[in-house]
Amino acid sequence: xxxxxxxxxxxxxxxxxxxxxxxxxxxxxxxxxxxxxxxxxxxxxxxxxxxxxxxxxxxxxxxxxxxxxxxxxxxxxxxxxxxxxxxxxxxxxxxxxxxxxxxxxxxxxxxxxxxxxxxxxxxxxxxxxxxxxxxxxxxxxxxxxxxxxxxxxxxxxxxxxxxxxxxxxxxxxxxxxxxxxxxxxxxxxxxxxxxxxxxxxxxxxxxxxxxxxxxxxxxxxxxxxxxxxxxxxxxxxxxxxxxxxxxxxxxxxxxxxxxxxxxxxxxxxxxxxxxxxxxxxxxxxxxxxxxxxxxxxxxxxxxxxxxxxxxxxxxxxxxxxxxxxxxxxxxxxxxxxxxxxxxxxxxxxxxxxxxxxxxxxxxxxxxxxxxxxxxxxxxxxxxxxxxxxxxxxxxxxxxxxxxxxxxxxxxxxxxxxxxxxxxxxxxxxxxxxxxxxxxxxxxxxxxxxxxx
Numbered sequence: 466x467x468x469x470x471x472x473x474x475x476x477x478x479x480x481x482x483x484x485x486x487x488x489x490x491x492x493x494x495x496x497x498x499x500x501x502x503x504x505x506x507x508x509x510x511x512x513x514x515x516x517x518x519x520x521x522x523x524x525x526x527x528x529x530x531x532x533x534x535x536x537x538x539x540x541x542x543x544x545x546x547x548x549x550x551x552x553x554x555x556x557x558x559x560x561x562x563x564x565x566x567x568x569x570x571x572x573x574x575x576x577x578x579x580x581x582x583x584x585x586x587x588x589x590x591x592x593x594x595x596x597x598x599x600x601x602x603x604x605x606x607x608x609x610x611x612x613x614x615x616x617x618x619x620x621x622x623x624x625x626x627x628x629x630x631x632x633x634x635x636x637x638x639x640x641x642x643x644x645x646x647x648x649x650x651x652x653x654x655x656x657x658x659x660x661x662x663x664x665x666x667x668x669x670x671x672x673x674x675x676x677x678x679x680x681x682x683x684x685x686x687x688x689x690x691x692x693x694x695x696x697x698x699x700x701x702x703x704x705x706x707x708x709x710x711x712x713x714x715x716x717x718x719x720x721x722x723x724x725x726x727x728x729x730x731x732x733x734x735x736x737x738x739x740x741x742x743x744x745x746x747x748x749x750x751x752x753x754x755x756x757x758x759x760x761x762x763x764x765x766x767x768x769x770x771x772x773x774x775x776x777x778x779x780x781x782x783x784x785x786x787x788x789x790x791x792x793x794x795x796x797x798x799x800x801x802x803x804x805x806x807x808x809x810x811x812x813x814x815x816x817x818x819x820x821x822x823x824x825x826x827x828x829x830x831x832x833x834x835x836x837x838x839x840x841x842x843x844x845x846x847x848x849x850x851x852x853x854x855x856x857x858x859x860x861x862x863x864x865x866x867x868x869x870x871x872x873x874x875x876x877x878x879x880x881x882x883x884x885x886x887x888x889x890x891x892x893x894x895x896x897x898x899x900x901x902x903x904x905x906x907x908x909x910x911x912x913x914x915x916x917x
Contacts, residue, residue: 468509476514483509489529500529517579519544532557536567543575565599567592573608581617584610598699599649602656607665614669614685655697663688687714693733705733716745718756719784723747738762749783802850833861885912
């Protein structure tokens, strides 16, 4: 039989090739048939859709006997010829598969090769238990590859649901994937240790943890050492424990390269929202500037510190311009204000937002520095900078981030205690709306205020 027929039954694999040959004898009763004889697979090749990994030179020999299926040999190679071998047996009785005794081994075998990166592993796994309640345990060591952190986070945080059609139930009935139906994942018990000894290269450019954030965490080029432990009970989700507690490499923040402290770590405490403690440093003009990312992956916190101690605004000024805020030109002060405000609005907690905002206002002599966090899926953070340019006349500049980005300039003149005149200019589309007001390209408003 040509194995290309499998593609008509499933979307799990594609580009399937190879031959199936069997010579089986069936005797007994319909309730308890006895199947004996060999089944052989040869020249098997395919690509796994989910991981992008492609395999070749697959072959297997299965021997059917009265009450057992013996996997005499199962061999598969990745695109570079690295092997995966499986040996073992499965008990059978009355059309049911019973006890399992299967051993899996691999050396440098490729398990992922797609837009999120590529990963090669050594594996020593055992499959035991019953077919209806299988138990997988053993060790997996990452021996090479690159993981693109920005792509992984984009899928985990911003694309939690499938974006492709899963088929519809028309008059011909639902689309059933034959291989997916046989998937034992829900029935599986799992106890697997994953080891990384610096072989996994983690990279990312402007890594984002908040959708439509004006700035991300920065850019990473790291290698991680540590151990993770995967645990799963039947009909339960996977829990992850362990730590990547020895991280080496570099980190870029605001266009500057920083060195990592050896105490940096990523800790998993049961889910896929690990705790982060990463500290990096750079000596600038004799001052050691430090950037620390703490919290969790979904809610990170960023802290700026230095030796000797400086305000966050001065630390940011050193990072961006190599000089404290007191030595900046007027244009540099404006750029620093925008950078600091967008940084605080991007992903940080209120403590840093408040301290950085206050320090920038004080250092740059700003009358107004406002940061409004994201208010929805399509609306990102909003940053407003303002200053009184003449008695009673205040100028404001606003940058709205998100899917509907726009800039807005406003000039407000106080005619009397209860009366103000405001002129607004914006590059927003005519129908852009904020949660409480419409944003026009230009307008003139007379504002009357009173209290009672």
